Structure formats: structure tokens, C-alpha cells
Amino acid sequence: MLSAGRVTRCSLRVSRCIFSSSRNKGYQQANVVILPSHLANDFEAFCRSNPAPLPLLYHSQSGETSCDPLATDADVRSDIPQYCVYEEGRLVETVSSLQSYTGHSTTGSALQDVKRGSLSDMVSFYLGCSFGFEGKLKEAGIPVRNVDQGRNVSMYRTSVPCVPSGVFCCPLVVTMRPVPAGFLDAAAEVTHLNPLAHGAPVHIGDPALLGIRDLSKPDYGEPVELHPGDVPVFWACGVTAIEAIIHSRPPLAFSHSPGCMFLCDIPDSSIRTLPSDSPPTESDPGQAPICLPISHNPLFYSLVSKSAAANIRQLEEIIIEDPGQRGIRALFVQDELLRSCLALSHSSSVAITTGFPTHYMHSPPDETDGPPGAIAMATMLLSLGKQVTLLTDSRALEMNEAMVAEAVRRGVLKAAIPVVGFKDGGPQSALHFLCHHGDPSRPRYDHLVAIERSGRAEDGNYYNMRAINIKHLVDPIDDLFIAAKEIPGITTTGIGDGGNELGMGKVKEKVKTLMPKGDLIACSVPADFAITAGVSNWGGYAVACGLYLLNTCSSHQRYLRRGLGLDPVVSREQLQDWSTNLPSVQKEESFLATLVRLGIRSGKTGNLAMEVDGLTFHPTHSEMISKLLEATLDPRTQNRPAW
CATH class of the missing domain: 3.30.2040.10 (PSTPO5379-like domain)
Structure with missing residues (x-):
């Protein structure tokens, strides 16, 4: 027949x-x-x-x-x-x-x-x-x-x-x-x-x-x-x-x-x-891809395996733990971490900004929440071949340069990164900062990340959680996030734990109604992705872990390569090398000690001590890092090569 x-x-x-x-x-x-x-x-x-x-x-x-x-x-x-x-x-x-x-x-x-x-x-x-x-x-x-x-x-x-x-x-x-x-x-x-x-x-x-x-x-x-x-x-x-x-x-x-x-x-x-x-x-149903939008200007979707997506969603659940009892879960939006990590995975040049001068009576006025998460993200991004720039206030340039140098010396940061500031020099200054010669078709960065960065409120001021205006200590880096909305190809992420941080304007209505003094302190400047965490550093750690998971996700890596090139065979040694760029208890404890030596204080208490947001490094932060690493490195989370 x-x-x-x-x-x-x-x-x-x-x-x-x-x-x-x-x-x-x-x-x-x-x-x-x-x-x-x-x-x-x-x-x-x-x-x-x-x-x-x-x-x-x-x-x-x-x-x-x-x-x-x-x-x-x-x-x-x-x-x-x-x-x-x-x-x-x-x-x-x-x-x-x-x-x-x-x-x-x-x-x-x-x-x-x-x-x-x-x-x-x-x-x-x-x-x-x-x-x-x-x-x-x-x-x-x-x-x-x-x-x-x-x-x-x-x-x-x-x-x-x-x-x-x-x-x-x-x-x-x-x-x-x-x-x-x-x-x-x-x-x-x-x-x-x-x-x-x-x-x-x-x-x-x-x-x-x-x-x-x-x-x-x-x-x-x-x-x-x-x-x-x-x-x-x-x-x-x-x-x-x-x-x-x-x-x-x-x-x-x-x-x-x-x-x-x-x-x-x-x-x-x-x-x-x-x-x-x-x-x-590939018959494993966990390796089947799902599709998520990561940009509307231009329209762009990414692919990730079901298993990798589930693992990153687990990270998102871990960091929403609320030991400070701020009610931060009310600001949670599912998949913001996943979509931010996907957008970062597609990026080539990332600018990270941090700095919240809540202790305006001290010098320096900054807090220990923010810089550790920023450095953790920078290290993983560098290991993936991305260009990374640290963006800060002009008053804090020297302090951040010293912080970066010490992080490199102690092996916390993979390599030195440039530290730059931004000042308002006129209506086109943000465009010229973000793009070569002010040309929107030639952006210097394709992703901006703000972590525990003071965010502009609706009245134009900047407030700490006690509703004290600290505008005199903050440069208008918010303008970059606003300008980025109109530049095709630049996406933005905000990471916060209170709703007054840059980028959290995406959930400002929730902040106004659900957070203490939210109607005054809420940041009005949105990011494309708003990641909420019990402590902002935890959000930075989760981004680093999420990027690691995407780097070992065969479905996502194939999409990045557009199906071209041989599928890499990932050895145990390579996985070990990548894992060394993840945050660890030892590295984060060492870096927090560096911040304390630089005079940077705990956000909630103002203590010059090994704590962040009034929570001591041991056991609170060390246990959180361990949980994130366990969820990331569990053998069941490792992805196999796709064909």
C-alpha cells in the first residue's frame, strides 16, 4: 500500500x-x-x-x-x-x-x-x-x-x-x-x-x-x-x-x-x-518554553523553559519575606523578577544606580541597603559578558569608587566598573547621558536598574520612610528613567522594600493606600519592572541568581543565539565557575564590613554595625542568602541542553 x-x-x-x-x-x-x-x-x-x-x-x-x-x-x-x-x-x-x-x-x-x-x-x-x-x-x-x-x-x-x-x-x-x-x-x-x-x-x-x-x-x-x-x-x-x-x-x-x-x-x-x-x-515537559513580554518599545518577547521560570518564581517568593513587618507583600507583582532577569539577559550594557541618604544628619548619609545588591548584580552581569556602570550622586562619587575598589580587592566584585554621576544640565541632558551624541537610535545602555535608590515623589521631593525630605542630597537620576521611556530599546527595573524607591512608581497607588505615609512618600517614577523584597538587597541577590538560572536554561540560551551555533555542553567545572559569581554568605559579610568601615549605616536604626534595615547580618541576611543559593543550585533546578 x-x-x-x-x-x-x-x-x-x-x-x-x-x-x-x-x-x-x-x-x-x-x-x-x-x-x-x-x-x-x-x-x-x-x-x-x-x-x-x-x-x-x-x-x-x-x-x-x-x-x-x-x-x-x-x-x-x-x-x-x-x-x-x-x-x-x-x-x-x-x-x-x-x-x-x-x-x-x-x-x-x-x-x-x-x-x-x-x-x-x-x-x-x-x-x-x-x-x-x-x-x-x-x-x-x-x-x-x-x-x-x-x-x-x-x-x-x-x-x-x-x-x-x-x-x-x-x-x-x-x-x-x-x-x-x-x-x-x-x-x-x-x-x-x-x-x-x-x-x-x-x-x-x-x-x-x-x-x-x-x-x-x-x-x-x-x-x-x-x-x-x-x-x-x-x-x-x-x-x-x-x-x-x-x-x-x-x-x-x-x-x-x-x-x-x-x-x-x-x-x-x-x-x-x-x-x-x-x-x-527534548521530551522533558519542564524544558518546554513559555513566552513573556519584556519590552513594548520596541515590542519584544523572550522565551524561558517552564522549569527555569518556576525556579525564578520561587526566588521571588523567597525574597518577599517581611521581617521588618512593613507589609511589603501588598506591593508584590508576580513575574516582575522573571521579566527583569529576561530583559537583563538580552542586554549588553547596564547602568545600576543605588544610594538612599536617609541619615541626613550623618556623613556619609547613606544606608547599607542597596550597595550590596548592586554589587551582586554587577558581578553576575560581568560574568555574562555585559558592560556595567555604577551610577550615583555626585556627592557620593568618591565613596562609591572606594567601595568598588575594595569590593574588587576582596573578590566580591569580579572586576572594576566605572562609577559616574548625573547632573541636570538642561532639558536634553538625560537624552545625551543615555545616548551617544543624544541620538535615540544609539543608546549607551539598554537597561537601567535602580536598587534602594531615593525616588521622586509627586510633589518633586524625596522622602525617607519617616517622611523627611532629603531632596538636597539627591541628584535627579529619576530623569534618566523618565527619558528612557521614550527611547526605544532601553528597559528599566526598580527594586525596593517600601515604595519610596526609584522605579516603584509602577505600584504607587498601592503604596499610597497600603504603606505608612504612602500618600506623601510614594515614588511617582515608574520602572518597566518593579521588584519588591523584604530588604532591597535581597532583590539584587535574586536578580543575580535569576541570571544564573537563565544562563543554564537551554531554551533561553537557544533563543538568545537565535538557534545558531552548537549547543554548549556545560561541564560541572563551568557550572562551578559560574556559581562563584553568585552572592555568598562569605562575600556579602565581607562587603558589609567594608561599608561599615566607610561609615555607612543601617537604614532603620542608624547603627554603624553589621546590619541592614535594623536586621543583623547573622542570622537574618545570612539565612536569606543561603535560601536563595539553595533554590538556585539545587540539582533539580539545573537545565539540560536543548536540541
Whole structure:
């Protein structure tokens, strides 16, 4: 009995139907590239190095026209509706069959020699195709707009370079399918389960972040219309192989015509029957990705595994402990820690600001809450390759420079970071501080973090928890957070424990009604993410731990790499190295002692002692650090590599 795939292939030889997206759902479809055999090893390595766009299903021997592991009685020369012919990387014609192809060009003798041999000295590569998951999307109730509109899927050349191998080097090509916002999680999970059909999305949100200027003008395929509430979702695309042909310029090459695929006999999710060297599917449900928005200007979503998200949510619950009995849980918003960590993971340059001069009668007036959390975040960010700047008041520059130098000397901070101040120098000063030459398209920082930083109230003043105005000690760093709202690509985080801290304006109505003297002291300047904690330092520690968890989350790391590059094999030694950049009881105790030597006092009591917010380091803060580390480093929280 003939399989559906075989029946369709036979019918193609009679009637040349065109687009594969709408036919024979349920069977794996393949992109096909046919190259001279001397390029086969380079191209295979190129596929292995770029697994999302080029999931290798099978490659033939030289001159082989069948592909028995994928389909019986197949002939690559005739079983594709339409073929593209390339000479020296240029598309010269499209043909309906390669069985008797001899070409028509009168170009150089080397090319003519290749043509005379036709496919006898060429190798065929069969690559997974995203049409293979469209049926599964439909089964999950997710609209497939290109099918509904009777159009070929939209395909775009991006500004993202693939990992080169040998002569092959080209930009990533992606497909775009509009997905209603409420179905993003389902779309990510369904496609994650089929890595040989390109797996989970590599980008969700603004196409400009991929270098795509106009969705209505795809480089391949047809434009697909978005419905209200749809989000553009991008998957890596096998047409990347065509770009590889164009850029490598082989004397002669063939490919399927985009949208006209080779149909396999294999069900689209049954990949166990493929060759043994094909990557296995990830079956652990905890590794399935979920999708969270992390920016609205530009629109951008990130992916993280369910297990990593659960672990970071556990951190969020741990730090909301309220030993000072301020009622801080009333300000809690779920997933602010998770979304902040995701945004920081995508960042490249981060400015962290801290400093709350609550002890206005002392010199220095600052408190011990804030700097430890800032340094903990800075250390983890540095270990992830981010640029980090510490932003403070001009009156406190020397003190913060001494604090940073001592933190480096004691091994608390991974490396020295610049310490800078900001003064109001006019209406454009914030823009010029945040962006090179005041150009909003060239931001210096892509994330601002405020931790236990005095926040501006509605009346323009700055208040401590006793409702005393300390404006004379505070520089207008709030203006940077306000300006950042209008600069595409800069996101902000505020970490606080009382509601009067910079960034906590996001929850100011709760602060006004639920916190003591909240109607006066509430910060009115919001951040994109407002992390609440029993002590602000704990929020900084949790961010550091959350970044560690994301760094070991295979689903998130794949999304960061856009599916390009080999999945790193994380050794126990590497995990140990990363873990040394986490906060520890020893490091935090050492740094608190440094602050005390610099004359910095406990916030609530004013004591020049080993305490923060009136809570002694032992046992309160040491136990909190231990809880966070246990939740982060528990073997059950470690993520496995994704395929």
C-alpha cells in the first residue's frame, strides 16, 4: 500500500502543484539543496553549526537520487514541484524537473564540465521545514494565517549572520507567522517539540530587531496579513540554505523553489525513524518554553523553559519575606523578577544606580541597603559578558569608587566598573547621558536598574520612610528613567522594600493606600519592572541568581543565539565557575564590613554595625542568602541542553 507521501510524489510527476504549506499536513516536508560533492563536507558542517535554520534530515552519497531513510521510491530529480538553478550563486532559471537537466548557458568550460556530469558528482541535502509543524499548530487551535489566507509563508532575509563554515557564510532567513498574543505560549511549546522542523521560534516581536524593514515585502514567499491582536513570530527557515548558495557561489547548484517542498513518508512529529545521527527531541515537559513580554518599545518577547521560570518564581517568593513587618507583600507583582532577569539577559550594557541618604544628619548619609545588591548584580552581569556602570550622586562619587575598589580587592566584585554621576544640565541632558551624541537610535545602555535608590515623589521631593525630605542630597537620576521611556530599546527595573524607591512608581497607588505615609512618600517614577523584597538587597541577590538560572536554561540560551551555533555542553567545572559569581554568605559579610568601615549605616536604626534595615547580618541576611543559593543550585533546578 502506498503511503500518502509517496502517492503525492507520484502525482507531482503528473500535475505540478505549487505550494506545500496547504497540502499533506501531518507529513514531514523538506527543503532540498544539491551541491557539488567537493562542497559537501563544508555544507554539512555549516548545517551542524546552524541547527535551527538547517536541521539536517539526510544527505545523499555523490550522485544518489533516492533518500530511503526519508521516503521510499523517491527521486530528488522529479519529486519537487519546482526547482531553482544557480550558476556562480546567481539564480538563472526555474525548472520542473532535473532528470534531463543540461543547462543552456555558454559560460566557462569548468561550468560546462559540471553540467555534463549533471547530478552524478553532486550531493543532495534534505533539511527540515516549518510546514511540518503547521498541522500541529492547527491541532492546538492556533490560527495559521498563511494557510487561512491561501498564501505561501512569508520569508525574510535578516541582518543576523549564521555561524560560518568553510566557504559557507550567509545571513539567517526566517519565516513569519502571525500568532494571536494569547496563543504565544502554545505556539512556542508545539514547535519546540519538533526540532527537525526548526523547533521553537527564534524571535517574537518587532521585525526591525532582526533587520527586517517591512513585513509587507518578504524576500521569499508572499506577504501574510496580521489580524488585530496578532504578534509577529519568527522561526528559522531552511531557505537560509539558498542564501548560502548565493553567497558561496558554487559553479552549479540546485534547490527547491521556496514553498515547493520535498514530501517525506514520515509523520511530522515522528522523528525517531530518522537517521541515528539526527538530534533527539527534548521530551522533558519542564524544558518546554513559555513566552513573556519584556519590552513594548520596541515590542519584544523572550522565551524561558517552564522549569527555569518556576525556579525564578520561587526566588521571588523567597525574597518577599517581611521581617521588618512593613507589609511589603501588598506591593508584590508576580513575574516582575522573571521579566527583569529576561530583559537583563538580552542586554549588553547596564547602568545600576543605588544610594538612599536617609541619615541626613550623618556623613556619609547613606544606608547599607542597596550597595550590596548592586554589587551582586554587577558581578553576575560581568560574568555574562555585559558592560556595567555604577551610577550615583555626585556627592557620593568618591565613596562609591572606594567601595568598588575594595569590593574588587576582596573578590566580591569580579572586576572594576566605572562609577559616574548625573547632573541636570538642561532639558536634553538625560537624552545625551543615555545616548551617544543624544541620538535615540544609539543608546549607551539598554537597561537601567535602580536598587534602594531615593525616588521622586509627586510633589518633586524625596522622602525617607519617616517622611523627611532629603531632596538636597539627591541628584535627579529619576530623569534618566523618565527619558528612557521614550527611547526605544532601553528597559528599566526598580527594586525596593517600601515604595519610596526609584522605579516603584509602577505600584504607587498601592503604596499610597497600603504603606505608612504612602500618600506623601510614594515614588511617582515608574520602572518597566518593579521588584519588591523584604530588604532591597535581597532583590539584587535574586536578580543575580535569576541570571544564573537563565544562563543554564537551554531554551533561553537557544533563543538568545537565535538557534545558531552548537549547543554548549556545560561541564560541572563551568557550572562551578559560574556559581562563584553568585552572592555568598562569605562575600556579602565581607562587603558589609567594608561599608561599615566607610561609615555607612543601617537604614532603620542608624547603627554603624553589621546590619541592614535594623536586621543583623547573622542570622537574618545570612539565612536569606543561603535560601536563595539553595533554590538556585539545587540539582533539580539545573537545565539540560536543548536540541
